[in-house]
Amino acid sequence: MSDSTTDPRLWLEDVTGEKQLDWVRARNDRTVDAYTRTDDFTTLESRIREILDTDARIPYARRRGRYLYNYWRDAEHVRGLWRRTTLDQYVLDDPEWDVLVDLDAVAAEEGENWVWSGAQVLRPDQNRALISLSRGGADATVVREFDLVTRRFVSGADSFELPEAKTDISWIDVDTVFVGTDFGAGSLTDSGYPRIAKRWRRGTPITDAETVFEGETTDVAVGAGYDNTPGYERSFVDRAIDFYAAYQYELKPDGTLVKLDVPDDARVSVYRDHMLVRPRSEWLGYPAGSLLATDYPSFLEGSRDMTVLFTPDEHTSLEQYTWTQNHLLMVTLRDVQTRMRVLTPGHDGWTDEDLDGLPDATTTSVIDVDPREGDDFFLNSSGFTTPATLLSGTIGQPLEAIKQAPSFFDSGDITVTQHFATSDDGTQIPYFVVGRNVAGSSAVGSNTETPSPTLLYGYGGFENSMVPAYSGGVGRAWLERGNTYVIANIRGGGEYGPTWHTQALKANRHKVFEDFAAVAKDLVARGVTTTEQLGVQGGSNGGLLMGVMLTRYPQLFGAIVCQVPLLDMKRYHLLLAGASWMAEYGDPDNPDEWQFLSKYSPYQNTDPDAAYPPILITTSTRDDRVHPGHARKMVALLEEQGHEVWYYENIEGGHGGAADNAQAAFKSALTFTFLAEKL
Template identity: 55%
Template sequence: MTQTHDATRRTTEDTDPHAWLEDVEGADQLTWVRERNAHAENALGGERFEAMRAEILEVLDSTEKIPAVVQRGEYLYNFWTDADHERGLWRRTTWESYRTDRPEWEVLIDVDALGAEEGVNWVWHGAHVLKPSHTRALVALSRGGSDADVTREFDLETKTWVEDGFTREESKGGMGWADETGDAVWVYTDFGNGSMTTSGYPRTVRRWQRGTPLAEAPEVFAGRSDDMVIGAGRDQTPGFERDIVFRHLAFYSSETYLLRDDALTLLEVPRSSEPDLFREWLTVELREEWTPEGGDTTYPGGALLAIPLEAFLAGERRFEVLYTPSARTSLAGATWTRHHLVLNILDDVSNRLEVVTPPTAGSETPWRRRPLDLSGGTDGTVVPALATIAVSAIDPDTSDALWLTTTGFLTPTTLSRLDLDADGATTSLEPLKSLPAYFDASGLEVEQHFVRSADGTRVPYFQVAAAETTTDRNPAPTLLYGYGGFEISRVPAYSGSVGRAWLSRGGVYVVANIRGGGEYGPRWHQAALKENRHRAYEDFAAVARDLAARGVADRAHLGAQGGSNGGLLMGNMLTGYPELFGAIVCQVPLLDMKRYSHLLAGASWMAEYGDPDDPEQWEFIRTFSPYHLIDENRDYPPILFTTSTRDDRVHPGHARKMAARLIEAGKDVTSYENIEGGHGGAATNAQAAFMQALAFEFLWQRIG
């Protein structure tokens, strides 16, 4: 099916009658928003909606959630929200206490109390603890959940804000420690006229010394106005302390510099690659094939390479190849512990872990490799089939211990501690915390299926359904979820919200692993960039057709959902494949692809979609610009748009304008705009439960 319609000419490229809705906080615009919100609440409110909202909120506010922690010094730090603390608590505990069923927490910052005291709807954005003393932290807070935030210095001993401490005013950007004494920080923020890129992020970075005015802090690096973002940070690994400046030219193009003796040294690796430094090692994850200058070896895209940093800086280009992709595998992540590097490999979207161990300094021995042993329990494994495994280092400066997280669609998430010995063998596997079962999964099963897309490409998808779904061939209400962009993989994960509001009520849940994502590495992502964007949409449509062919869902019972780039996917399902779906949920979406690069952070995504101001590129971009593909004479499935007034990443004007055009054309449109929430769409658990219940109620009404 072609994605180009005669309706393209119905909206001229120079005149947009709905452009007025791009004024985010204008009085008339917010009146329009409130009217649409009232319509949505009236249409979707009711007994089932209230029941689902309460069920979802109970999950989000549950005191039985796993308190995710990071170790900093002797403490484990956690950020926690529940019914009594909807904005959250930043707190800490000890290992001894964390191992108990009811840890004792020392509260450091009560964000609800802080917001009430200051009259600001603060949303937690994280904290950066000073090493090695762990006595101070740089805390980031956002107004209403926007990407723009502030940074303040906090004393971890007195548990108070530092008077006259380091402070960064509201802006997109960041601040991080620049030495071990805590007397200097790296700052990249809005310094005034000309200091931000066209993408809306910092263009310059400064090193700010305590006791001096920020305005006088020396500029260390400045990028170009059409770069994406500039920043800096400090590697505080004991014995390997160093400063690093990064320049992101675009989403998949960056440069990394070492700052030594006030001189910047560029790491001469491909701009499309991802270099990483750990102790004496430089690793390079390639997105594209690379033959180093002066070398005779070509390394494939998707490979992970390693070399001693000092040898590389001296001109050596003979790398150790730690991972090479295959047709069905990709590297999902690489995690350093004190003595090992743990590789997380996706094999047809299922994880397996390997431990690679570098030679000791000065040794001529090769890198060693072994599978990571996850055996345990009565059945010999702690990982269910078709589940997701993730690892992260607990404290790579001092130990070979790992956080191990396992989760599946029907398997509540479990957090364990795993310890490795000098050879990379597992010495202990200690389960620490598990989610309760938030819904009854009996009678449900998870399957993985594959379907051929329009060009013959094999596309995987996961299906969660009652065991008899594909045998009785009675179409069931089915929700098909997708994303397909920015090399982000969609893998199995436990969701109490989906379980309670959808699966427990008889719905089928499907996740499509379409091109544009990272399920098969860079090649899977690059296959759907720019002029090839249609492949992601063809993949999603192929999954929808396969569900029908297998008797899972016909059009009347099939809904689709996606947000952000997935919202663009939903817009293209609406305009390009309306005959496949009975309802569509389109969340915080991009939709006007002629204007996207001029709205908020849109310019930073041109590496993904292309430049609409270039006439040649607009010719292919217009074929996946849903706002320009609306045909008033075509039948479309009912659609729900959700967005946030405080989203300063994807402009709410996309959803507003698309809704307005479809309403004007007499289509079945529901829209709701949350005032807070940023790009996540919600700033509190209560808001998140409301927004999720809206989507599920809309789907139950239309396809249930």
């Protein structure tokens, strides 16, 4: 067991020290030599890279008025192109794209390892943009203003340009922005995000920007934004006091703040005169996870007259909702399978209708709307064996499939079934099984009794739902070999609404681990796989899950892949963005909360005498969200204790672990090669 106060491996938390990077390179070399020096690896890496680079992918776009904007990477454009086209062109098989930024050319000219982090286009003129660029894929970005007419970055004292920081910036008008960034000492929260929101006017130094709000250093972040809906222009301030709770205000033109009288943990949005509230705990007699609508001006005057748009039940939760110009699109999950509805406000109340024409047995989500322009929308739909389809729609008209992703593996005899495992407290935990003739499955064609190598994936945190989706990489690297793939919908996620998540916070975190272990046991009990053939994988919060599986349930697995993980729960709140997650996990400095954290923190619970399955731990030097020290220290400790541990740290790549398609393909091929050998 490791005591953080006298931890001899703290030196590995120095991210870019030469001694530390030499330690990393030595372990990288060992792993590369063991798993990547074969023709099979090279072939697999090439086949995964082909998926990532192919021009046959769907070029997903954001519609903003007359233009649709897309960011595109392929084999020729490694860093990518930011480009736009018109709707008439976009629906064609081979649209004509107007390239705005060639990031490969910019990076070469400037000698920087730029990774694209996004762009905000000024509405309605669309003649300027705020572009965020990351060095090596980190969360911290450089912000630069771009002229969409001259196709050049704007520089000098008259531009909106900011150095590297975790910046929050948004347009008010062509000469004004709201900005939160590193303004100097005391301007960031303990989590490393902006504590101060300012209004910055063109032609003035950032030091003269007008402060509109200040939070506390213990907050997660503070931000300000501008609603540019014609006729309803308003400014709002959001003060996130923890990861789930926030104080929300309307910022009046005279600088006064009007606090919205809603629960701190509610999700609130205002569109025109409509205010939507999704409480995460019971409020005014309405259950957690419901969706409520009210008249915003009346609410500010004291009215609490609510219209219930959605009420959850034990099988159904609200996954997504978004406005078109005149309607509300709603996506629900029923036992982790999507349905869609159209809700419409009117003088006589709201109407509620099904959205027809969705593909069967797929997960569908709204990927873009532009409520300034009309009731058009784009949907994306895919399933475990069904490649993505891009659907275009207008409320009241039939859906049209305008683009179809190619199939990257033969799914003809692959079946998908859903099952439920019983967790320690009796809760039924759903999971999906994907494979060819899976033993123990009730699917048609599942006529074999031979268990197969199986990869079980899990996350279980932050109310993120793990829904069915197509993965060409999983198909080529795993399913084509006759193996089985499983997704576990454990608590901590959002598959059954906020309560599915809140059941597993802080002292109840053990439920996440018990749920995942229950699925693993059920897979073996039903004959889908054996303990020796069962591998597990997870990243970030899922990496913490993998660490607990290693130290608490090692007897259940044949191999573990642990990616960009949290592992030292004694110090996680002191590293990078870790302080922002204390609402999820607890405060290690609080003795009462450390009591439950200490029972599962992987770094503090390794056992030199235990029989652990082989584990591959991966991370990124440039990950400025989850500190790479978690992974480094755990590897060093496991090595000292004599366990089989493999390590790979990408020197760039951010929290996603890869800065470009080549790195992503290498990482994926390494993972599946390790699993194939061990299972």
